[in-house]
Amino acid sequence: MIAVRRLSTIFARPITWIALLVAAVLVVLVAAPLAGLVAATVREDGGGSWADVLASSLSQNLFWQPLGNSLLVAIGTGLISTLLGGFLAWVVVMSDVPGRRIIGVLATIPFALPSFAIALAWESVFRNDRLGGNPGLLASLGVAVPDALSWGALPVTLTLVAHYYSLSFVVVAAALAGIGGDLIAAAELTGASRARVAARIALPAVAPALLSGFLLAFAEGISNFAVPALLGLPVRFQTLSTRLYGAISTGDTERGYVLAILLVLVAAVVLYLGNRATRGRSFAVITGKASRARTVRTGPWRWPLLAASLALVTATTIIPGLVLAVSTLLRRTNDLDGGFTLHFWIGASDPSIAQGFRGVLSDPVLLQAGMGTIALGASVALCAGALGLVAAYVVRRVRSNVVGAGIGFLAYVPFLIPGIALGAAFIAQFGAPIGPLPSLYGTFAILVVAGTAASLPFAFQTSRSALGQVSNELEEAALVAGAGTGRRIGRILLPLSARGVTGGAMLVFVTMVRDLSLVVLLVTPATPLLAVQTFRYTSEGFTQHANAITLVIAAVSVAATLLARRLQGARRPWTES
Template identity: 35%
Template sequence: MAISATPSARHVRRWRYRLSVARHEPTFLIGLLLTAVLLYLIVAPLVAVLSDAGRVQFGDESKTGQQAGELTGYYLWRVFRSQVSSILFWKPLLNTLVVAVGVTAVALLVGGLCAFLLTRTDVPGRKWLSTALVVPYMLPSWTFALAWLALFKNDRSGGQVGILEARGIHTPDWLAYGAVPIIICLGLHYFPFVLLLFGNALRRLDSQLEDSARILGARRRTVLGRITLPLMMPSLSSSVLLVFGRILGTFGTPYILGLPVDYNLLSTSLFAAVRNHEPGTTAVVATVIVVIGVGVVIADSRLLREQRRFVTVGGKGAMDRIIALGRHRWTAATAAIGVFALSVVVPVLTLALSTVTVTPGVFRADNFTWKYWIAKDLPGAPGFPHGVLRGTELLDAAWNSLRIVGLAALACGVLGLLIGYVVVRADGSRIATVLRQVSFLPYLVPGIAFAAAFLSLFAVRRGPIPALYGSVVLLVIVLAVTHLPYASRSGISAMTQLGREPEEAAQVTGAGWFRRIRTIVMPIQKGSLATGIVLPFISGIKELSIVIMLTTTGTQLLTTLSINLIDFAYDQMANAVVLVIALVAFLATYLTQRLTRTSLASGLGG
């Protein structure tokens, strides 16, 4: 008579079976591990910053009349209702809204007109222009701000004056600093964003709809107002919201052009709170930025769902009719080339000239110099007493940038592919759903607010996790996490196209999971993996908002070195460093497009 197994024995056999299955197919366990890691690296910082906003911070006991760690509403009162709330929050919020509306208007005007010319007209040089007009987005955003100062800077902020002031043309404060230059500079940086979104939508719009209206007697203005623009509303709305959301987290341009006249945005107000060692105030301002950023992206996602109401392409395909400009072709081409000149040639040339001239705007042979690049001794510059290529500061910052951003990009690409693998292979499971959503969460949070959240979590020791502030590890983590949404979406898209058959065939022959990943999945998905690594590298090498609060003297990056030189009023050296960053970013972008045979301007007819 057989004796039935005890419950404990059955339990042991069940777990042995599960472990055996997991060893050969560990997708669930890997998904569980990835979810736990991402929850700690993405959700925990946001929870920590929310906690800091409502708890007394060390050093504020006398201000709050409470003990450190107790619940308090002091920081909410200080930011929203106190005598300094106008300086800390309300004026920066108003300034942020003004700048966001202004930048969006400039970007829509310039990007929309350029998109129309490139996609719907026979303007000469469409292929070249479709690539050239995307270049401004490859440059660091504050390149335009430094070029603006090189042209319009007056004597208010110290250091070298601008070219116009040096030639006897006084530039008022409103033109040199504040809202007007910030709006123009950021508008010229972000208009390619609108160009790509708006241009691709115009390419998909069936021109037969417009032709039908014209045949029925509608005027061109009526067709534009009643057919074309309404059908373009989803793309237009997405452009507005996404540009608006980007302004929330941008730091370099508002800092450079706003600081001399105390024109603060939420991003620079947040940075000031960090610099003044006010963690509670930092937490409240960061939380507001996060809430606004999440609201913007949620609104954009709802608009994307509404696009079904605007579907115009059916099974017959669309007709793309090009408008003949006739004698205005070259006028339109000149205007487009003028936009490229204003957004790329003028800023880069201005910065380059400023680094090789002693007195701005004076183009005599005796005024040209290479000392800001190669001089061994620069009198009057105690903080940076040599040219940028002479000392070790630039090399150290470049090495830090390459290794930190490179490690972050590598981690981002591998994580993105693994997330894609788990989400697709475990499709429908709770782990896949949670992993998909958590990996996209950093996209909802403006960069500088995410940096503040990481500072809140990792500034002090928490349990077994040591304080990581000022370390290379923290910079690698924050750069990898903030760029993870792009890598994870690339990985999910790539894995969706890869069937299970190659892996199943290898599994039949006895290949384990790691061997299948190494010999089958990664070789097949090498293009997606390369994109998931290189694109975060390009973004990271010119990143400032995310790292400005997390670097120290030992972890100086190229971007933070440039800002530090600006703080010392060493304008020529700061401009030289930005040119180096722009060169690295442009070369990385060019090599990426050559290796992956893709183009940022794809879909514009270029």
């Protein structure tokens, strides 16, 4: 009887039913697609796919060589991104180099750009004539560009670094801002040199941030599809993401699903090892006594440091945009002598130019893709924001640690799944009818569902942080006054946390607008998106059109990112006085 009463009491609480509903949605969005992905590879008609991928005459080309290429690119991306991001973070936060605020703002922009924007800019400059077609600007000027600089591992890695070093910069800058000046001053009073202070205090204190920056860049690098596809596939430089795309797009779905599972495992293992490396170690630098960050005097080195910093942010922020903008105005691809035109922006169909394709702003297909992209971003932002907020509220209010931990775990799992692998999981789960439910493949709905699942970790963490700033006393006072759960959420929690939640939803919107890896397997001609249209035009050699679409995506992404930062009111260490 006591157990029955306890159960009846538990199920009488609204939070219990909300928790069950959230858990059910997370199972459908996260657990079921992964389970379906695994099930598709072990059923009778797909059981041999594991042996084909791992231990057959095909495995070298199917898995092992792409795995080696993926690790090469991901490790290079992680290491160089951490080095460059850490360097800029030190310059902006701890040095006396002039212009630090401008450098700090410019250093955050590359991550807001689509990764293929920088790849297209690289191709416009460094493409040689190895594959025929129109060479890049350097080759058109008579400069002999080596193959290693045009195609393959080096340009793929450098392009990903130019995109993802912003992650390391933001993480390390925040950590450096937390190092109190009292610690550095105390070390200097003991006679320690600047090099010793840096090696024994500053570097160990930001070690977790450096590791986090590396892991983020590594995870993004190993799962990125657009850059290896644009700069690697033309010379058959395959990574796991491009091999996965090739397998599924050609109908070899079972092997593609195996590659997706292996890609998830590789990313998860590296993230686990990284977290294990700092487990149990103390990196505390914040004490009970407040102190301002201490600026390092760079003396005569300030100008070389300024030049190096400006060169880095200019090369990754300003130059790619200028290259893409100029390339869209060239009548002939990457040929400055051919004259300029606005045809690729506003031109009507002309059989003598680009095989009759209209300008991107006058093409109804691209206008439809633009509307679809905006609609997808808004829909995913709304769904992921709402689900993340409710999930964060459940974790905050539910009394069961098991339920809270389970919901938190399911909300975090998509972070471990590369976008293209998650897309494959949704094809495996929703690509065929399930009972009375029809197949979702080729519909707008599967894009929204997959986008919501992929964006959930960020929406959940943002909402959890926003709710954490609202005192429990306010909700408890409303409860005493007789306010129900819905009224407490709608009248107290939501208004007080709206700024952070809305800012997080805006960043989800940005991610969906510029993302290609997640949607490239899910999009069909019935559901065109700008990112996929860019990939299509690039693959078919219509460079000006591809670059113009990319600029549109970049403009929307940067504008939404700046708006999101404004809504969040995020404090940046380089803007503190």
